[in-house]
Amino acid sequence: MVQVIRRPTIADVAEAAGVSKTAVSFAFNRPDRLATDTAVRIRAVAETLGYRPHPVARMLTQGRSRSIGILTPQALSVVFENPYFGTFTAGVAAAAEAAGYALHFISPLHGSLAGAVNRATVDGVVAVGLSAHHPEVEQIRRAGLPMVLVDSTALPSQPAIEVDDEGGARAAAEHLIGLGHRRFVVLAIEPPDRSDVDDPDGVPARRLRGYLAALAAAGIDLPHEAILTSLSTIPGGAASFAETWDAGQRPTAVLAMSDAIAVGAMRAARERGLAVPADLSVVGFDDVELAYFADPALTTIHQPIARKGEQAVELLLAILDGRDGPDDHEILATRLVVRASTGPVPDAVRRTTEGGASGRS
Amino acid sequence: MVQVIRRPTIADVAEAAGVSKTAVSFAFNRPDRLATDTAVRIRAVAETLGYRPHPVARMLTQGRSRSIGILTPQALSVVFENPYFGTFTAGVAAAAEAAGYALHFISPLHGSLAGAVNRATVDGVVAVGLSAHHPEVEQIRRAGLPMVLVDSTALPSQPAIEVDDEGGARAAAEHLIGLGHRRFVVLAIEPPDRSDVDDPDGVPARRLRGYLAALAAAGIDLPHEAILTSLSTIPGGAASFAETWDAGQRPTAVLAMSDAIAVGAMRAARERGLAVPADLSVVGFDDVELAYFADPALTTIHQPIARKGEQAVELLLAILDGRDGPDDHEILATRLVVRASTGPVPDAVRRTTEGGASGRS
DNA sequence: AGCGTCCGGTAAACCGGTTTGCTAAACCGA
DNA sequence: TCGGTTTAGCAAACCGGTTTACCGGACGCT
Numbered sequence: 001m002v003q004v005i006r007r008p009t010i011a012d013v014a015e016a017a018g019v020s021k022t023a024v025s026f027a028f029n030r031p032d033r034l035a036t037d038t039a040v041r042i043r044a045v046a047e048t049l050g051y052r053p054h055p056v057a058r059m060l061t062q063g064r065s066r067s068i069g070i071l072t073p074q075a076l077s078v079v080f081e082n083p084y085f086g087t088f089t090a091g092v093a094a095a096a097e098a099a100g101y102a103l104h105f106i107s108p109l110h111g112s113l114a115g116a117v118n119r120a121t122v123d124g125v126v127a128v129g130l131s132a133h134h135p136e137v138e139q140i141r142r143a144g145l146p147m148v149l150v151d152s153t154a155l156p157s158q159p160a161i162e163v164d165d166e167g168g169a170r171a172a173a174e175h176l177i178g179l180g181h182r183r184f185v186v187l188a189i190e191p192p193d194r195s196d197v198d199d200p201d202g203v204p205a206r207r208l209r210g211y212l213a214a215l216a217a218a219g220i221d222l223p224h225e226a227i228l229t230s231l232s233t234i235p236g237g238a239a240s241f242a243e244t245w246d247a248g249q250r251p252t253a254v255l256a257m258s259d260a261i262a263v264g265a266m267r268a269a270r271e272r273g274l275a276v277p278a279d280l281s282v283v284g285f286d287d288v289e290l291a292y293f294a295d296p297a298l299t300t301i302h303q304p305i306a307r308k309g310e311q312a313v314e315l316l317l318a319i320l321d322g323r324d325g326p327d328d329h330e331i332l333a334t335r336l337v338v339r340a341s342t343g344p345v346p347d348a349v350r351r352t353t354e355g356g357a358s359g360r361s
Numbered sequence: 362m363v364q365v366i367r368r369p370t371i372a373d374v375a376e377a378a379g380v381s382k383t384a385v386s387f388a389f390n391r392p393d394r395l396a397t398d399t400a401v402r403i404r405a406v407a408e409t410l411g412y413r414p415h416p417v418a419r420m421l422t423q424g425r426s427r428s429i430g431i432l433t434p435q436a437l438s439v440v441f442e443n444p445y446f447g448t449f450t451a452g453v454a455a456a457a458e459a460a461g462y463a464l465h466f467i468s469p470l471h472g473s474l475a476g477a478v479n480r481a482t483v484d485g486v487v488a489v490g491l492s493a494h495h496p497e498v499e500q501i502r503r504a505g506l507p508m509v510l511v512d513s514t515a516l517p518s519q520p521a522i523e524v525d526d527e528g529g530a531r532a533a534a535e536h537l538i539g540l541g542h543r544r545f546v547v548l549a550i551e552p553p554d555r556s557d558v559d560d561p562d563g564v565p566a567r568r569l570r571g572y573l574a575a576l577a578a579a580g581i582d583l584p585h586e587a588i589l590t591s592l593s594t595i596p597g598g599a600a601s602f603a604e605t606w607d608a609g610q611r612p613t614a615v616l617a618m619s620d621a622i623a624v625g626a627m628r629a630a631r632e633r634g635l636a637v638p639a640d641l642s643v644v645g646f647d648d649v650e651l652a653y654f655a656d657p658a659l660t661t662i663h664q665p666i667a668r669k670g671e672q673a674v675e676l677l678l679a680i681l682d683g684r685d686g687p688d689d690h691e692i693l694a695t696r697l698v699v700r701a702s703t704g705p706v707p708d709a710v711r712r713t714t715e716g717g718a719s720g721r722s
Numbered sequence: 723a724g725c726g727t728c729c730g731g732t733a734a735a736c737c738g739g740t741t742t743g744c745t746a747a748a749c750c751g752a
Numbered sequence: 753t754c755g756g757t758t759t760a761g762c763a764a765a766c767c768g769g770t771t772t773a774c775c776g777g778a779c780g781c782t
Contacts, residue, residue: 007505009768020732025770035730050503055482056420057768060737065417066480067465076454076464083650086447093437093468102481103437103466104428107458119427120463121416121482142411144368234650263654289444289595293624295656370738381762386740396760418738421767728779735772742765749758 008051017045028053059121067102068316069122071140071147073130076107082232082260083288084305085128088150091309092126099317114139124320126150126312131201132158148316150308153201159319160329161312165203168301168334169210172255172283175299175336177218180345181253181281184222186211187240187265188229189257204229207257207285226251230261237264245272252280252345259284259291262298266341277343287337296340303334369412378406389414420482428463429677430483432501432508434491437468443593443621444649445666446489449511452670453487460678475500485681487511487673492562493519509677511669514562520680521690522673526564529662529695530571533616533644536660536697538579541706542614542642545583547572548601548626549590550618565590568618568646587612591622598625606633613641613706620645620652623659627702638704648698657701664695 014021019042026033027042034042059065070092072079079085089103096103106125109116113136117125124146130137132155140147141158149160176184189204199205208227215222228244230236237260244251245268254269256262262284266276274280276296284291287302311330375382380403387394388403395403420426431453433440440446450464457464467486470477474497478486485507491498493516501508502519510521537545550565560566569588576583589605591597598621605612606629615630617623623645627637635641637657645652648663672691 010770011768021769022732022734022771023730026731029770033730038730050505052479052504054421054768055480056417056426057737058770059417059482060415060421060739060768061770063737065482075458077451077458080447080451080454083444083447086441086444090438090441093441093466097436097438097468097470100470102468102470102477105454105464105466107454107463109458109461109463116463118413119416121420121426143413144411290651290654293651293656294654297656371740372738382739383741383762383764384760387761390740394760399760415738418767419740421738421769422740424767724782726779726781729777730775732775733773736770738767740766743763745760745762747759747761750756752754 007054008049010051010053013042013046013049013051016049017042056121065121065123066100067104067122068096068313069104069106069117069120069125071106071113071117071125071127071130073113073128074107076105078231079107083290084232084258084260084286087288087305088128088309091306092313093309094306095310095313095317099313101313101317117143117145124148124316126309126316127152129203131199132160133199133201146316146319148312148319150312151203153206159315161308161315162329162331163303163308164331164334165206165303166210166213168285168303168336169207169255169257170214171210171334171336172285172301173211173214174218175338176253176255176281176283176342177214177220179253179281179342182218182220182345183251183349184211184215184220184226184253184255185241185244185249185251186222186227187237187254187256187261188227189232189261190229190236204257211255225249232258232260234260234264234267237261238268239264241265241268242272245269252349253342254280254282256282256284259286259288259294259298259300262300262341263290263294266294266296266298276341279346281342281345283342291337291339294341299339299342300337301334302337304332308332368415369410371412371414374403374407374410374412377410378403417482426482426484427461428465428483429457429674430465430467430478430481430486432467432474432478432486432488432491434474434489435468437466439592440468444651445593445619445621445647448649448666449489449670452667453674454670455667456671456674456678460674462674462678478504478506485509485677487670487677488513490564492560493521494560494562507677507680509673509680511673512564514567520676522669522676523690523692524664524669525692525695526567526664527571527574529646529664529697530568530616530618531575532571532695532697533646533662534572534575535579536699537614537616537642537644537703538575538581540614540642540703543579543581543706544612544710545572545576545581545587545614545616546602546605546610546612547583547588548598548615548617548622549588550593550622551590551597565618572616586610591625593619593621595621595625595628598622599629600625602626602629603633606630613710614703615641615643617643617645620647620649620655620659620661623661623702624651624655627655627657627659637702640707642703642706644703652698652700655702660700660703661698662695663698665693669693 010021010024013024027039031039104122106116106120126148128150131152228240230240254265262282269280284298284300287300291298291300371382371385374385388400392400465483467477467481489511492513589601591601615626623643630641645659645661648661652659652661
């Protein structure tokens with residue numbers, strides 16, 4: 001005969017202590033409503049029974065879960081490989097913990113982000129990298145779940161934390177132009193979802209606009225084939241650079257949309273006998289720890305990653321508490337950090353291309 | 362007059378469709394129990410009302426949350442700063458997502474891990490870096506929550522995924538000893554909780570045992586003051602090395618318990634005019650991406666970080682499904698990866714200390 | 723003594739779903 | 753025509769808590 005272990009319920013405790021369920025509930029949540037010794041006795045009984053209030057039942061009555069969701073358009077297993085996300089999450093966690101909220105990660109389960117959201121027991125959501133006109137976003141809004149967008153242009157009615165990606169990208173390109181470079185290759189981030197490839201609000205599109213604006217201002221044309229796309233990983237960046245180089249393109253400077261891609265490009269370049277920055281300049285984006293410790297240290301665009309996470313949660317909590325409306329948009333600044341991966345265009349190249357404008361060899 | 366937006370319940374849908382709550386529930390969960398056209402009609406009504414079943418209510422009746430918890434003894438904001446954790450989490454997420462489970466992070470809220478656990482709506486827990494005899498662990502077990510331990514020696518009755526930390530540490534020390542080093546400093550990881558400082562099952566203690574075993578076998582004594590402790594971060598490692606160096610100790614080799622600490626030590630060493638590995642050899646632990654891209658590339662002990670996360674979840678799910686008992690222990694291997702941060706002991710030092718045994722100057 | 727308050731505690735409704743009988747009508751074969 | 757089997761749908765119980773409304777007794781005051 002198997003001893004069935006059933007978790008004790010509030011009714012079990014009530015019976016064992018000879019009181020009502022109400023009394024047990026009060027003993028835990030409103031001890032002032034009970035005589036001190038009664039409350040103590042009830043808690044003692046509960047302790048010996050190993051009782052702990054069922055969190056789900058508690059949630060149901062209170063209507064709050066005291067946890068917030070992080071919505072990612074990609075599987076967590078890929079997203080967490082990116083150190084950028086770790087830093088962002090640290091910021092999110094700092095603000096959430098300070099307010100006593102736990103973190104719940106929501107990623108497309110079995111391909112359906114909407115389905116995952118419906119399963120999730122959260123009071124609100126921070127969505128990262130999901131554009132405002134995304135169908136999922138619309139569905140979540142309809143479900144009445146408060147949400148703050150990150151890394152996506154804000155809609156008027158949709159709260160969001162914005163970063164000046166375009167300005168940062170412009171600064172990156174201007175830096176290289178100032179060093180005399182005129183043959184570029186852009187290593188872009190591949191959007192997680194095919195449908196987002198041309199999303200004008202997405203981070204890739206915003207950064208591309210910044211690059212192109214600076215290049216155009218300098219009279220430089222960037223041919224279509226000088227824009228390569230890959231996942232924001234070191235291998236992804238390496239593959240992109242390898243593809244363009246092996247196809248015969250001979251850029252002197254690489255505009256990478258993430259530090260991971262930049263480091264991958266440097267690796268692929270080194271494998272092809274190129275010295276950075278003597279033969280090739282590389283500038284990344286994000287300024288993660290990797291950028292500082294890469295060899296050579298990576299020139300990149302700094303953005304306040306952790307701060308972004310904190311702000312998103314703070315805004316979300318403000319909305320949850322009714323302290324703030326959905327129309328609060330803040331734009332965080334970016335800035336160029338010059339390290340060792342960028343330098344003047346090689347003399348040999350300068351002589352052959354003086355006045356040239358193409359990124360092709 | 363404010364329009365109060367109340368989320369529609371199953372009763373609202375039932376009324377609007379002119380059926381019972383049961384019918385609505387069946388329309389979603391057991392369409393075969395209903396006439397096809399009725400089910401279709403009900404779902405249409407639900408759609409126009411914007412109804413989605415309340416996940417908490419659903420959990421309550423089904424008794425499952427379809428999410429698993431990650432228990433960390435430190436605040437998430439510090440834990441996520443560590444790239445090691447990102448990789449581990451990626452492994453956890455891969456296995457969890459494959460099985461349709463979401464991830465819920467549980468960290469000590471307001472200092473109480475037990476309190477946080479009680480709030481959490483999870484089917485099971487993966488606890489990282491929590492020793493089996495920790496009071497919190499005992500409490501969770503009593504609460505009947507299935508749990509798998511990681512980075513902690515297993516108790517017979519407590520399922521766990523183990524890594525051969527001691528063997529790895531021994532290999533690290535033997536590598537340096539083989540290069541002729543005899544003056545060491547150990548940069549240890551500071552346990553999150555003061556009460557865990559002397560936990561013999563913890564990762565720091567296991568790695569220290571490995572170091573000491575190798576040193577003892579070579580007849581080398583490690584003085585007490587040659588063991589420094591810090592958080593497992595780059596600044597932490599830098600501070601530790603600075604402290605020991607500035608106190609006058611002159612080691613030729615550093616045994617760092619994590620790659621982050623190792624990189625921090627290299628940084629502090631460089632600031633003090635030391636060349637790695639010419640003047641100082643450094644070996645890390647974990648083999649995170651940082652180790653590969655550090656300058657110089659870090660010699661370290663590789664452990665299968667992501668795989669560890671996957672295995673932990675797989676074991677947990679097996680227990681949840683009743684497919685497996687709590688007595689399944691697997692020990693994952695570690696191995697030395699030699700890169701550029703270690704080299705032979707400097708000649709000058711060798712001459713002066715031939716036969717010496719101390720880590721002091 | 724009589725009246726109003728406070729104290730300690732309880733019964734029952736409620737949160738929003740799922741699941742278990744049960745019933746009435748439709749269907750079916752002999 | 754009639755008993756037996758499906759079929760379609762419903763009422764009510766249930767999950768495990770919280771919260772509201774109420775009640776009896778002790779206390780304090782005039």
